[in-house]
């Protein structure tokens with residue numbers, strides 16, 4: 001399966017679709033992979049049935065959020081026919097004619113595991129994958145968090161991911177990736193209108209930071225959508241839930257509690273333009289004092 005190039009920049013043109021419904025599938029994840037795939041399919045169908053044409057799944061939707069489970073649930077993406085989670089996403093995207101941002105699942109590749117999001121277009125075509133760049137390694141607990149060291153099990157991705165879709169340019173980050181504003185700035189600089197963060201904050205980081213981290217992306221005046229597993233999902237890690245869509249002013253357009261649900265949210269990119277006209281941050285940046293540098297070049301491909 002081809003990977004997205006390291007330095008993708010979306011074309012500077014008006015997206016084909018600027019007003020649409022996004023469906024956020026806050027799934028209950030169990031210890032049975034086949035049941036998770038079935039449930040994900042059902043929630044995608046429910047979202048599409050309610051008019052969503054862009055659909056987002058949670059971080060680790062086919063596998064409990066427990067580091068010791070990742071290897072068992074991992075799929076090799078090099079052959080989609082032997083990757084049942086991806087196969088389902090491709091099939092359901094094509095049968096419903098929707099674009100799916102496939103949350104994340106554990107990916108195995110050359111003896112390594114990755115926490116990976118795959119994006120499928122409305123013909124079921126694989127469009128891109130994002131491997132979580134910033135792994136969630138807790139240092140000394142500050143908020144009473146559970147101990148979690150993702151890097152003991154998962155290797156970090158190396159590429160930022162922006163994808164050119166019918167819904168404009170979409171940047172992908174996975175959970176802890178949201179804490180690094182440089183990544184969002186980079187996506188914004190490459191033309192993103194929307195950043196999607198499949199995520200699974202825990203009970204303490206969730207209460208303190210989940211909403212804040214999403215609303216803070218207002219500094220890029222774009223839409224942010226997050227999707228979490230439900231709190232009663234299986235695994236040793238208690239999940240906050242509260243999938244959310246935030247508008248370009250940092251306003252919460254819609255959010256949910258912690259139970260399994262499908263959230264359908266209207267998105268209108270005209271709000272991005274309005275916000276940027278009111279807050280022309282781009283022209284106000286003081287590049288004489290500080291500079292944002294996109295270090296990747298067209299030719300870098302490692």
Ligand SMILES: NC(=O)CC(=O)C(=O)O
Pocket residue numbers: 059135136174175176177199200201202205206
């Ligand atoms: N899954 C994660 O990356 C968890 C995280 O970031 C958190 O704050 O909790």
